[in-house]
Amino acid sequence: GAGVSQSPRYKVAKRGQDVALRCDPISGHVSLFWYQQALGQGPEFLTYFQNEAQLDKSGLPSDRFFAERPEGSVSTLKIQRTQQEDSAVYLCASSRRTGKTGELFFGEGSRLTVL
Amino acid sequence: DQQVKQNSPSLSVQEGRISILNCDYTNSMFDYFLWYKKYPAEGPTFLISISSIKDKNEDGRFTVFLNKSAKHLSLHIVPSQPGDSAVYFCAASRFGNQFYFGTGTSLTVIP
Numbered sequence: 001g002a003g004v005s006q007s008p009r010y011k012v013a014k015r016g017q018d019v020a021l022r023c024d025p026i027s028g029h030v031s032l033f034w035y036q037q038a039l040g041q042g043p044e045f046l047t048y049f050q051n052e053a054q055l056d057k058s059g060l061p062s063d064r065f066f067a068e069r070p071e072g073s074v075s076t077l078k079i080q081r082t083q084q085e086d087s088a089v090y091l092c093a094s095s096r097r098t099g100k101t102g103e104l105f106f107g108e109g110s111r112l113t114v115l
Numbered sequence: 116d117q118q119v120k121q122n123s124p125s126l127s128v129q130e131g132r133i134s135i136l137n138c139d140y141t142n143s144m145f146d147y148f149l150w151y152k153k154y155p156a157e158g159p160t161f162l163i164s165i166s167s168i169k170d171k172n173e174d175g176r177f178t179v180f181l182n183k184s185a186k187h188l189s190l191h192i193v194p195s196q197p198g199d200s201a202v203y204f205c206a207a208s209r210f211g212n213q214f215y216f217g218t219g220t221s222l223t224v225i226p
Contacts, residue, residue, distance in 0.1 A: 042218045043204070043216045045215070056213060091158055103161045103164060106158030109158050
């Protein structure tokens with residue numbers, strides 16, 4: 001596809017369940033980012049990949065959060081033992097460039113609701 | 116610790132008039148700034164950017180101004196159109212590896 005694709009668009013999980021969110025970036029884009037957006041807030045950085053290398057994971061809120069991009073294309077964000085505070089929209093973005101001037105192209109997001 | 120701040124959660128403007136959206140940042144090391152527009156149930160879409168070596172960048176009806184000494188940037192939309200109604204986020208980065216977003220300003224353009 002032409003844009004960043006995320007699935008599922010909506011996910012309802014019971015507290016304690018594990019969830020996996022998928023991101024298909026724009027073909028050929030080197031950089032991939034995951035952001036978390038809580039209601040009424042701006043996107044907050046979670047983690048960044050350059051190809052398959054996870055260069056920055058400083059934004060992951062706890063060790064229950066794990067992201068991978070094994071072949072430098074599709075990425076998965078996994079949240080283990082979900083908690084209610086994990087409820088948010090998870091945005092994936094990709095960029096063709098590394099470094100300074102790469103604009104981010106965002107997907108539509110995966111809205112996670114933890115009951 | 117919010118490094119990028121948008122202090123106006125909402126703004127209403129009459130169609131045809133100028134919309135001015137403001138953004139302040141705290142980290143003087145930021146060197147690249149962007150504005151994104153977001154419609155409900157969609158991801159943010161890129162609008163316009165500016166490098167720290169410039170103080171103005173213009174693209175059609177959209178102009179971004181950067182005041183480095185004040186750590187302030189603004190987005191001007193002239194003339195405003197009803198289709199511009201959306202949430203606008205400013206973002207800042209250093210080296211383009213991590214982007215910090217503001218909390219957004221909801222713009223309503225009244226026909």
